[in-house]
Amino acid sequence: MNKERNLKFGRETISVQQARERLLPYIKPIQTEQVPLVLAFGRRMAQTIYAAHPVPHFRRSGVDGYAVRAVDIAAASAIHPVELEVVEHIPCGTIPLKRVGAGEASRIMTGAPVPDGADAVVMLEMTQTQEDGQHAADPTVLRGSGKKVWIKKALQSGNNLTPVAGEISQGELLLSEGTWIGAGVAAILATFGCGDVAVYRKPRVAIFSTGSELLDVTMELEPGRIRNSNSYMLAAQVEAAGGIPVIMPALSDHADQVQAALIQAFESADCVITTGGVSVGDYDVLVEVFGSWQGTLLFNKVAMRPGSPTSAAVWQDKLLFALSGNPGASFVGFELFVRPALESMQGHQQPCCEAATAFLDVDYDKGSAYPRYVRGTTRIENGCLWVRPAGADKSSIMVSIKDADCLIQLPAGGSGFRRGELVAIQMLVNR
Amino acid sequence: MNKERNLKFGRETISVQQARERLLPYIKPIQTEQVPLVLAFGRRMAQTIYAAHPVPHFRRSGVDGYAVRAVDIAAASAIHPVELEVVEHIPCGTIPLKRVGAGEASRIMTGAPVPDGADAVVMLEMTQTQEDGQHAADPTVLRGSGKKVWIKKALQSGNNLTPVAGEISQGELLLSEGTWIGAGVAAILATFGCGDVAVYRKPRVAIFSTGSELLDVTMELEPGRIRNSNSYMLAAQVEAAGGIPVIMPALSDHADQVQAALIQAFESADCVITTGGVSVGDYDVLVEVFGSWQGTLLFNKVAMRPGSPTSAAVWQDKLLFALSGNPGASFVGFELFVRPALESMQGHQQPCCEAATAFLDVDYDKGSAYPRYVRGTTRIENGCLWVRPAGADKSSIMVSIKDADCLIQLPAGGSGFRRGELVAIQMLVNR
Numbered sequence: 079m080n081k082e083r084n085l086k087f088g089r090e091t092i093s094v095q096q097a098r099e100r101l102l103p104y105i106k107p108i109q110t111e112q113v114p115l116v117l118a119f120g121r122r123m124a125q126t127i128y129a130a131h132p133v134p135h136f137r138r139s140g141v142d143g144y145a146v147r148a149v150d151i152a153a154a155s156a157i158h159p160v161e162l163e164v165v166e167h168i169p170c171g172t173i174p175l176k177r178v179g180a181g182e183a184s185r186i187m188t189g190a191p192v193p194d195g196a197d198a199v200v201m202l203e204m205t206q207t208q209e210d211g212q213h214a215a216d217p218t219v220l221r222g223s224g225k226k227v228w229i230k231k232a233l234q235s236g237n238n239l240t241p242v243a244g245e246i247s248q249g250e251l252l253l254s255e256g257t258w259i260g261a262g263v264a265a266i267l268a269t270f271g272c273g274d275v276a277v278y279r280k281p282r283v284a285i286f287s288t289g290s291e292l293l294d295v296t297m298e299l300e301p302g303r304i305r306n307s308n309s310y311m312l313a314a315q316v317e318a319a320g321g322i323p324v325i326m327p328a329l330s331d332h333a334d335q336v337q338a339a340l341i342q343a344f345e346s347a348d349c350v351i352t353t354g355g356v357s358v359g360d361y362d363v364l365v366e367v368f369g370s371w372q373g374t375l376l377f378n379k380v381a382m383r384p385g386s387p388t389s390a391a392v393w394q395d396k397l398l399f400a401l402s403g404n405p406g407a408s409f410v411g412f413e414l415f416v417r418p419a420l421e422s423m424q425g426h427q428q429p430c431c432e433a434a435t436a437f438l439d440v441d442y443d444k445g446s447a448y449p450r451y452v453r454g455t456t457r458i459e460n461g462c463l464w465v466r467p468a469g470a471d472k473s474s475i476m477v478s479i480k481d482a483d484c485l486i487q488l489p490a491g492g493s494g495f496r497r498g499e500l501v502a503i504q505m506l507v508n509r
Numbered sequence: 510m511n512k513e514r515n516l517k518f519g520r521e522t523i524s525v526q527q528a529r530e531r532l533l534p535y536i537k538p539i540q541t542e543q544v545p546l547v548l549a550f551g552r553r554m555a556q557t558i559y560a561a562h563p564v565p566h567f568r569r570s571g572v573d574g575y576a577v578r579a580v581d582i583a584a585a586s587a588i589h590p591v592e593l594e595v596v597e598h599i600p601c602g603t604i605p606l607k608r609v610g611a612g613e614a615s616r617i618m619t620g621a622p623v624p625d626g627a628d629a630v631v632m633l634e635m636t637q638t639q640e641d642g643q644h645a646a647d648p649t650v651l652r653g654s655g656k657k658v659w660i661k662k663a664l665q666s667g668n669n670l671t672p673v674a675g676e677i678s679q680g681e682l683l684l685s686e687g688t689w690i691g692a693g694v695a696a697i698l699a700t701f702g703c704g705d706v707a708v709y710r711k712p713r714v715a716i717f718s719t720g721s722e723l724l725d726v727t728m729e730l731e732p733g734r735i736r737n738s739n740s741y742m743l744a745a746q747v748e749a750a751g752g753i754p755v756i757m758p759a760l761s762d763h764a765d766q767v768q769a770a771l772i773q774a775f776e777s778a779d780c781v782i783t784t785g786g787v788s789v790g791d792y793d794v795l796v797e798v799f800g801s802w803q804g805t806l807l808f809n810k811v812a813m814r815p816g817s818p819t820s821a822a823v824w825q826d827k828l829l830f831a832l833s834g835n836p837g838a839s840f841v842g843f844e845l846f847v848r849p850a851l852e853s854m855q856g857h858q859q860p861c862c863e864a865a866t867a868f869l870d871v872d873y874d875k876g877s878a879y880p881r882y883v884r885g886t887t888r889i890e891n892g893c894l895w896v897r898p899a900g901a902d903k904s905s906i907m908v909s910i911k912d913a914d915c916l917i918q919l920p921a922g923g924s925g926f927r928r929g930e931l932v933a934i935q936m937l938v939n940r
Contacts, residue, residue, distance in 0.1 A: 115726065116756065119745040133908070136733055142788060169792050171722030173733045187792060188834070189722055191733040245906055252908070261749070262911025265742035265836055269735070269907065273727040291602030291620055295546065296704040302567055302604045302622040304700070311696035314550045318692070325547065357573060361600050361618060403619070405696055434889040458865040461931050462893045475676055476700065477564070477683070480693025500892050 089379035091386075094414055094449065098430065100376040101390060101419060104397050108281050108348060108423045112274045115267055118259050121320065122425040124276040127253040132243035133269060137192040140238045144183040144205055144227055145174075145196035148235040159206065159228035168193065183227055192239045199238040204231040256425035278424040283321045283416075284347035285312050286339070288329045288355035288363055289403065307476060308353040308408050312401075315412045318507050319420040321349075329355075333366035340367070344393050348423065351416060354403025356387040364389065364400045373398075381448040381490070385411045405476035410451045413485060413506060433487060433502040438495055439466035445492035453482035454503060465503055482506060520810035522817070525845055525880065529861060531807040532821060532850060535828050539712050539779060539854045543705045546698055549690050552751065553856040555707040558684040563674035564700060568623040571669045575614040575636055575658055576605075576627035579666040590637065590659035599624065614658055623670045630669040635662040687856035709855040714752045714847075715778035716743050717770070719760045719786035719794055720834060738907060739784040739839050743832075746843045749938050750851040752780075760786075764797035771798070775824050779854065782847060785834025787818040795820065795831045804829075812879045812921070816842045836907035841882045844916060844937060864918060864933040869926055870897035876923035884913035885934060896934055913937060 092100070110124035139145065146162060154160040162183035166176040174193030178184055183200075184193050192199060206228045246252070252266055259267070259275070267275055292306040293299070306328065313323035326343060329336045329352070336355075343350050355364035356378070368375055371391055378389040378400075385407035389400040397419060401411040418429035436456060444450070455468040465486055469478025487502040488495060495501065523531070541555035570576065577593060585591040593614040597607040605624030609615055614631075615624050623630060637659045677683070683697055690698070690706070698706055723737040724730065737759065744754035757774060760767045760783070767786075774781050786795035787809070799806055802822055809820040809831075816838035820831040828850060832842040849860035867887060875881070886899040896917055900909025918933040919926060926932065 115741055116744055116754070119748050131730060134735070135730060170720050171734050188788065189720065189735070246908055253911075257911075259745070260911065261742045261745035261840065262907075262909075262913065264745040265738040265907050265910060268726045268738040268741035271726060271728070271730070271736055289601050289620065295699045295702060297702070299562060299566060299702070303602050304565070304620075305702055307696040307699040310546055310699035311692045313547055314690070314692035314695040317550050323547070357619065409692065435892045436889075437892045458867075458894060461866045461868045463889060464892075476693075476696050477677055478693075479696060480684075480688075480691065482693065 089387075090377070091379045091381050092377055093381050097377050097380045097388075097390070097415065098418070101397065101415065104376075104392055104395060105419050105422045107278060107425055109279045110276050111279050112276055115264060115273055115275055118267075118275045118277050119264060121259055121277040121280070122421075123253055123255055123257045123259060123263075124278050124425060126251070126255045127267070127270060127272070129246045129248050129250045129252055130270055132248045133246035134240055134242060134244065137242060138240045138244075139186045139188060139190050139192050139199045140240060141199055141201045142188050143186060143200045143202040143238070144229065145178055145186045145192050145199050145239075146183045146229065146233070147178060147180065147196060148198040148233050148237070150181060151198075151200070151229045152232050154229045154232045156230045159230045162227050162229060164207075164225045164227050166193065183229070185227075197235040197239075198233040200229050200231060200233060201238065205229055254427070256427045258426075281321045281348040281420055281423050282324060282346060283316045283420065284324050284326050284343040284350045285309050285316065286326045286329050286343070286350065286352040287403075288336070288352060290331055290361070292328050294328070308403070308405060311405065311476075311479065312351055312353065312408060312412060315409070315417065316351075316420065319417045320424050321420045329363065331361055331363055333363055333370070336363050337367045337370070340398060341393060344396050344398075347396070349396060349416075349419065350393075350398045351401060351412070352398070353401045353408045356389050356400045356402055368400075382410075382414070383446050383448045383450045385451075386448060388415070390415065405479060406453065409453070409479050410485060413504070414451065417507075433504050434463070434484075435500050436463035436465040436484075436486075436503045438486075438497055438499045438501050439464040441494070441497050442467065442488065443494040445494050446488070446490055449490050450486075450488040451504075452486040452488060453479060454484045454486040455481055456484055456503070456505075463503075465501065520818075521808070522810045522812050523808050524812050528808050528811050528819075528821070528846065529849070532828065532846065535807075535823055535826060536850050536853045538709060538856055540710045541707050542710050543707055546695065546704055546706055549698075549706045549708050550695060552690055552708040552711070553852075554684055554686055554688045554690060554694075555709050555856060557682070557686045558698070558701060558703070560677045560679055560681040560683055561701055563679045564677035565671055565673060565675065568673060569671045569675075570617045570619060570621050570623050570630045571671060572630055572632045573619050574617065574631045574633040574669070575660065576609055576617045576623050576630050576670075577614045577660065577664070578609060578611065578627060579629040579664050579668070581612060582629075582631070582660045583663050585660045585663045587661045590661045593658050593660060595638075595656045595658050597624065614660070616658075628666040628670075629664040631660050631662060631664060632669065636660055685858075687858045689857075712752045712779040712851055712854050713755060713777060714747045714851070715755050715757050715774040715781045716740050716747065717757045717760050717774070717781070717783040718834075719767070719783060721762055721792070723759050725759070739834070739836060742836065742840060742907075742910070743782055743784065743843060746840070746848065747782075747851065750848045751855050752851045760794065762792055762794055764794055764801070767794050768798045768801070771829065772824060775827050775829075778827070780827060780847075780850065781824075781829045782832060782843070783829070784832045784839045787820050787831045787833055799831075813841075813845070814877050814879045814881045816882075817879060819846070821846065836910060837884065840884070840910050841916060844935070845882065848938075864935050865894070865915075866931050867894035867896040867915075867917075867934045869917075869928055869930045869932050870895040872925065872928050873898065873919065874925040876925050877919070877921055880921050881917075881919040882935075883917040883919060884910060885915045885917040886912055887915055887934070887936075894934075896932065
C-alpha cells in the first residue's frame with residue numbers, strides 16, 4: 079500500500095523533454111517490408127535511393143518545335159526569318175537518326191531527344207512552314223522530305239533543352255531512409271524504376287481504456303455511464319501517425335487482470351496505449367499495476383497541463399504509454415509522446431517537430447505551475463500566423479478537440495499571456 | 510484538320526476561376542455508404558449529427574475528491590479545516606444513493622455523478638482523513654461508514670463539476686455533412702453511439718498517361734525513353750484527395766483507340782485523368798480526340814503557368830481532366846482542378862481553399878503573361894510565414910515537387926516580385 083500511495087503522491091515530476099529522453103532508448107526502427115509503389119503512399123522509406131542514371135539520360139527537348147544550331151539563327155526575327163531545311167522528324171520515344179548540320183533543322187516534340195549537331199530548340203509558335211496546318215498530323219510527310227522551315231526568333235545555345243543530367247546527376251542522393259512517400263517522392267521512385275519499395279512496417283498499437291463507467295460505442299446510454307470515446311479518438315491518432323490501431327476490450331478494475339491483459343497485448347502489439355487509471359483516484363488501476371510492474375517504469379508524472387499523471391513503462395523492450403483519462407489529456411499526451419515514438423519506429427528522423435511560432439489572438443489569463451499545451455486554432459492574416467484556444471480547452475472537454483490544428487505551448491508562470499504575444503505552437507497533422 | 514488546328518492554336522483562354530466555374534455543374538456528391546467508425550477515419554461524413562443527448566448527461570465530477578455543499582466549507586482553510594461526515598463512496602459508473610446533507614460529504618472519483626445536495630467537489634489533495642493511506646484502495650471501508658474528512662479549502666458553488674449539458678446541449682448541431690473525420694470528430698461520433706457512420710464513397714479515378722516515350726515503371730531504361738512517373742505522382746495525389754487511384758495501361762497514339770479506352774474507363778471510373786497530349790505537338794493525341802469528342806468540351810486553355818493547355822471535357826455527366834504532360838504542370842493542374850472536384854464529390858463544402866498569404870523569401874524575377882503557380886516551400890519565423898520556390902520550378906523538372914508544401918500564386922505581369930512582398934499561397938496536403 080505504501081508503494082502504491084507513493085506512486086500516487088510521491089511522484090517525481092520531470093519535464094516533457096526529460097520524459098522524451100527516457101523514452102528514447104526504447105524507440106527503435108521497426109521491421110521493413112517490400113510493397114508495390116501504389117501501396118506505399120503515405121508510408122516511410124526504409125531504403126536510401128541514389129540516382130542509378132542521370133535525368134534526363136539524353137538531351138531532352140523542352141518544347142514542341144525545331145531542333146537547330148543557334149549559330150544558324152542568330153539573325154532570325156519575325157521580319158527576317160531564317161530558312162532551314164528540315165532533315166528529320168523526331169517524335170518522343172524515338173532516337174534521332176540524322177545529325178543537324180549547317181542550315182538544317184529537325185522537327186522535334188517536347189520530351190524527345192535533341193539530335194546531335196543541334197544546340198537549341200525553337201518553339202513551334204516561332205516558326206512557319208509552307209504547308210502549315212496541312213501535314214501536321216502525318217509525320218511521314220516530313221521525315222527527310224527536304225521541306226523548309228522559317229525561324230522567326232534567335233536563340234542562345236542551350237535554349238529550350240535540358241542537357242544530360244540537367245535535372246539529376248548519376249549517383250546523386252535522391253531520397254533518404256525515413257522519407258515520407260507523397261506525390262513528389264512517388265514520381266522520383268517511378269522514374270528510377272522502383273516498382274516495389276522497401277518501407278517500414280506499420281506498427282500495431284493496442285488501445286485500452288480504463289474505467290467502469292465506460293460503455294461500448296454501440297451500447298445504450300445508462301445513468302452515470304458514458305460511451306468510450308477515447309479509444310476511437312486514439313485510434314484515429316494512431317492511424318494518422320502511420321500505425322495500425324487495435325481497439326481492445328475495456329479493462330477491468332482488477333490490477334492482476336489488467337496486468338495480464340496488457341502483457342498479453344504485447345504479444346501481438348508493437349506498442350500499447352492505455353487511457354485513464356493513472357491519477358490519484360481510488361480506482362486508478364494502472365497505478366496499482368505499476369506498483370507491481372515487472373518491467374521498467376520510465377516516468378509517472380510530467381510537468382504539463384493537461385495530463386500531468388501521464389506515465390510510461392517498458393515491457394520486454396516495448397513501450398506502454400499510460401495516458402491520462404480526460405479526453406484532452408489523452409489527445410495531448412498522444413501528440414507529445416506516442417506520435418513521435420510511432421513515427422520514429424517508421425524511420426522518421428525528426429519526429430518531435432521543431433515548434434513554430436504564432437501571435438496569440440486573445441488574452442490568455444490562466445497561469446499554470448506547469449507548462450501548458452492548449453489545443454489551438456490558427457489563421458493566417460497578411461503573412462502572419464495568429465492562434466487562439468480551440469473552443470473550451472479544459473482537459474475534460476472533448477467537443478473542441480476537432481477544432482484544433484495545433485498545440486499552443488505556454489510556459490509555466492503565473493502571469494498569463496497578452497494578445498499579440500509570440501507563442502510557440504506545434505502543428506497537428508490530424509484534427 | 511482545320512478543326513484540329515483550331516483546337517491547337519485557336520483556343521479560347523479562360524482564367525483558373527472561369528475554368529472552375531465551367532466544371533462546377535458536373536461536380537456532384539457521390540453515393541454514400543455505411544462504414545464502421547474505425548474504418549471511417551480520413552473520410553467525410555455523409556450525414557449531419559445533432560446531439561441525441563446532453564453531454565454530460567449527469568452532473569460530472571471533474572476531480573477525484575469529495576462532493577460537498579459549498580456553503581458548508583465557506584470558512585475552510587489549511588489552518589482551520591472543516592470537518593464533514595463521509596456518507597457515501599461513488600466510483601465512476603455508479604449512481605449515488607445518498608443525498609449530501611448539511612455537514613456531509615461523499616467520496617467521489619473523476620467522471621462520477623455528483624450526488625444530489627452537493628454543489629462542488631473538493632480535490633483529494635485539499636482534504637485529509639484520519640486513516641489517509643490505509644483504506645484508500647478498499648472502497649467498502651468507507652461506504653456509509655460514518656468516517657470523517659477534513660476540508661482544507663473553500664470552494665464556490667459549481668467548482669470542479671460540469672453541470673448537465675455543460676459541454677453539449679441536447680439537439681445541438683455537432684457535425685455537418687462533409688466534415689472530415691479526424692481524431693476529434695471520431696471522439697464525438699463514439700460519444701453519441703455512432704458505431705457505423707454514413708460517409709461518401711471514395712471516387713474511383715482512372716489515370717492515363719500518353720506518350721510513346723513512356724516505359725512502364727518496371728521496364729529497363731531505353732535510349733530516348735523514360736519511365737512513366739506522372740501516373741504514380743497523380744495516384745498519390747488522388748489517394749491524398751480521398752479517391753481510389755487506378756493506373757491504366759499507357760494510351761496509344763491513335764485517336765480512335767484513345768477515345769475508346771477513355772470511354773471504356775468511364776464505365777467503372779467516377780472521373781478520368783490523362784496527362785500529356787494536349788499541347789501543340791504533332792502527336793498530341795488528346796487534341797485529336799477532343800476534335801471528334803461526342804461529349805461536352807469545357808475548356809482547353811487556361812491562363813496559368815505551368816499547364817496552360819490543361820483541358821477538361823464531360824462524358825455522360827462524368828469529368829475528364831486532360832492535364833498537361835510536364836510533371837510540374839500535371840501536379841499543379843491536379844491541385845487546382847482535380848483535387849477540388851474529388852473533394853466536392855466527397856461532400857467537402859469549400860474544396861477550393863481560400864488562399865493564405867506569405868512573404869516572398871527571395872526575389873522572383875520571372876514575369877509572366879499568365880498567372881503563375883510556383884511550387885513553394887514555407888517556413889515560419891517569429892510568427893510570420895515566408896515562402897520560396899521549391900528548388901528548380903521549371904514545369905519539366907520533377908525532382909523538386911517533393912519539396913513543395915504550397916503553390917505560390919503570382920499574378921500576371923512583367924515586373925517580377927521582390928523579397929518581402931506579400932504573395933498569395935495555397936497550402937498543399939500531400940508533398
